[in-house]
Amino acid sequence: MKTSFVLPTGIEPLTRHPNATRPGQKIDLHHSMCYGCGADAEVGLRIAVTAGEGLTATATMQVENWMQGGPGVIHGGVLSGAFDEVMGTVPLLLRRPVVTGHLAIDYAKPIPLGSTVHFGCEIIGGIGRKIYTRSYAHLGDPDAPVAGAHALFIVIDLEQHFADYRDKAVHPS
Numbered sequence: 001m002k003t004s005f006v007l008p009t010g011i012e013p014l015t016r017h018p019n020a021t022r023p024g025q026k027i028d029l030h031h032s033m034c035y036g037c038g039a040d041a042e043v044g045l046r047i048a049v050t051a052g053e054g055l056t057a058t059a060t061m062q063v064e065n066w067m068q069g070g071p072g073v074i075h076g077g078v079l080s081g082a083f084d085e086v087m088g089t090v091p092l093l094l095r096r097p098v099v100t101g102h103l104a105i106d107y108a109k110p111i112p113l114g115s116t117v118h119f120g121c122e123i124i125g126g127i128g129r130k131i132y133t134r135s136y137a138h139l140g141d142p143d144a145p146v147a148g149a150h151a152l153f154i155v156i157d158l159e160q161h162f163a164d165y166r167d168k169a170v171h172p173s
């Protein structure tokens with residue numbers, strides 16, 4: 001798939017944390033009100049990410065009517081959010097919390113409403129606090145991707161990063 005994302009030189013391989021979620025199990029984390037993964041979010045993608053071997057993962061998302069751009073197909077921004085969620089979850093296999101620094105999406109085919117989108121994702125490697133990932137999406141045939149993505153995530157100190165915003169957090173009612 002064509003992309004204009006350029007990986008820097010000097011990316012080092014990274015190693016899965018020994019206590020990371022086992023292959024085949026859902027990577028459970030975060031909070032139930034998250035737009036990307038939360039079951040209690042008023043509006044959300046409700047993506048479940050499953051750990052794969054090494055530093056890989058898979059995920060699925062149902063394309064619901066409210067996600068329409070189109071007409072009849074998913075909005076590009078929704079797909080972008082889905083890639084962000086999938087790729088942002090995989091660094092948990094390193095047991096390192098991250099936020100997105102740079103996200104790049106390549107849209108190859110329209111994705112109809114009602115589809116199930118399947119994602120594959122891997123960590124390419126890292127440089128210091130920078131972690132590089134790539135992902136692709138398909139509708140059932142991995143050899144026929146409908147979109148791809150790359151992202152740079154930055155490792156953060158979780159407490160410090162969100163310290164000024166916790167009083168704004170929304171909780172389940």
Ligand SMILES: CCCCCCCC(=O)SCCNC(=O)CCNC(=O)[C@H](O)C(C)(C)COP(=O)(O)OP(=O)(O)OC[C@H]1O[C@@H](n2cnc3c(N)ncnc32)[C@H](O)[C@@H]1OP(=O)(O)O
Binds near residue numbers: 084088130
């Ligand atoms: C488990 C949950 C799954 C969640 C998935 C969803 C994830 C998200 O959507 S997170 C929300 C969206 N992202 C954000 O809100 C992040 C907002 N940005 C920030 O807070 C800061 O800019 C932050 C933390 C990314 C970086 O700031 P800071 O900690 O001061 O580090 P900083 O020194 O600027 O950058 C670190 C390195 O990354 C590089 N970098 C940072 N941003 C970029 C960028 N956009 N492009 C390229 N390089 C970048 C810097 O150049 C630096 O590189 P080097 O170490 O070689 O000098």
